[in-house]
Amino acid sequence: MATSLPAHALGDVLDWWEEVNNSTLWQDRIFHALAALFGLVSAVALIQLVRTEFRVPEFGWTIQVFHFLNFLVNGVRSLVFIFLRGVQQIKPEIAQHILLDLPDLAFFTTYALLVLFWAEIYYHIYLISTDGLIPCFYTINAMVYAIQVALWLLLWCKPIQAIVILSKIFFAGVSLFAAIGFLLYGGRLFFMLKLFPVESKGRRKMLQEVGYVTTVCFLCFMSRCIMVWFNAFDKAADIDVLNHPILNFIFYLLAEIIPSSLVLFILRKLPPKRKITQYHPLY
Template sequence: MGAEVGEHVIYNLILGFYGFLALITVVQLLRILWNVKDLQWTTQKLFLFLTFLTCSMRIAFFILVAQRDTNLFMVNPARTPIISVLDTLPVLLFFTTYTLLILFWAEIISVARSQPQAERTKSRWIFGIVNLLAYLGVAALYITLVTISRSHHTIDIIINVFIALIVIAAAFGFLYYGGTLFFILKEFPVNSPERSSKLKEVGYITAVSSVFFGIRAVLQMIGAASKSIDLSLAFVFVYYFLAEIPRGQVRLERQPLINEEKV
């Protein structure tokens, strides 16, 4: 009885945080749409929209899991593909959101180094191809998972490992492009409050995002092994509060880094 109460408390607490992030995000997005009379999508608008979409899917995921009254990490993906997709898709959306920020930084670096327009076009192609491969890879694994009659456990582990590799790639992307942009700003000759603010923002987001993407990769590996382990509710709490929610807060608190550049 106590375990059930604790489970519902943790689920409701996580749902509350995701609901709060979704509400704040959609309010920010609507405010931008109201104040900026431009129907074209910008980096900032897309950033906020992906954040809202991710939080909404997480809310739907936790509601479905709570209704099934089952251990979060013991869900059988082959029998409950909708719940499994709702668990995996937000991770890919997180990846897309943060690679969008990496793309934005790459374009700033390209302008700062006076590189030709072709370099910016190349960066956008890489962004699109990497994200497409990530989604197609996960989709192919899930199709295999629900169509074969055996080896469900093995494929589920492969899905978790594949996602972990995607997360690690994002962490290295942040370290490289964030670090490069940080040192470019640091060497910029003009010393102004705005430069100092941007320098702190880039350093902060680079450090926090790299650390939490690394934590996410480790937790994803543990999640892969958890199919044969009854993980505690404490791990469920730590998993989501360290893997996703802090990054969502970073995105909301550090919006000035992303201007109204059209994408």
């Protein structure tokens, strides 16, 4: 009797899971809930961008671009989930992949900007030239986008499952690369700041920001890497399909909405009104 109760409860949960997955009403509810959450994050990012621009317009474009891309990525995600049922019916099918994959690429670029920003700070403090950082940032992003475009073209010319799997593996690899970047530069900056004297101006605040954001972003991209990897090889773990709304909700909540919200919250405080010359704007 004792062992049958958990089994019965598990069976009820699985039945509920299947019922929700196959219910058009629940699919629409969950996708619209995701759209609302992404829209909220997008609005917060836009507000933060406007606040930063009015408060410290001379601060350089690295952080402004970060907030702008956050606004853009989450806004596009919101629109995609609002019209997901229509997106899934777009022909040719390659257009569906582009609409669903492009925000993933932009999400990578958005948070790679934070790595760039921290690398600039780290290099400036140690009086290392930062001339190669921005070209390196552009080069890495160009390579990522070029590979993905090549995969899209392959999928367009030869729409087979192997290329879809390869594309998902590529996204998992990109997420792993981003996680390593946060661990490397966020970790370096964090431990460097710990060496500063306690009375250093802004030391405690920046130490907390770097520590929290590094942890959040590392966990975010590692979880994306793991989930996308399983998604590539297990049809039951497939996301961005209409009949897996709960899985979509869990994935995007853990991999994008919560991390983006936490990062925006952590970085909510604006710098004082003063001219900052040690950071190069990102043009």
